[in-house]
Amino acid sequence: MFKVILVLLVIAMLVSLSGALGSLFNNAGHADRPNTFNWLILRISIAVAMLLVILIGFVTGELSFGAPWSGQY
Numbered sequence: 001m002f003k004v005i006l007v008l009l010v011i012a013m014l015v016s017l018s019g020a021l022g023s024l025f026n027n028a029g030h031a032d033r034p035n036t037f038n039w040l041i042l043r044i045s046i047a048v049a050m051l052l053v054i055l056i057g058f059v060t061g062e063l064s065f066g067a068p069w070s071g072q073y
Contacts, residue, residue: 002057009050016043 020039027035057063 002062013046
């Protein structure tokens with residue numbers, strides 16, 4: 001479950017990053033549209049949520065350390 005949430009948060013991070021790029025190019029001089037700063041706030045919020053999900057996943061044991069190639073799961 002935590003892995004699915006993390007994947008969705010990564011996708012949301014990419015969407016916010018592309019939204020900021022589009023805002024940077026398209027909204028030059030338009031104060032009525034969402035600007036790059038709003039996308040930055042959204043991206044920071046997503047990053048905090050991602051860190052919280054990772055922390056909760058490690059504390060509950062749903063996520064663990066180890067790489068698939070190391071043989072330790």
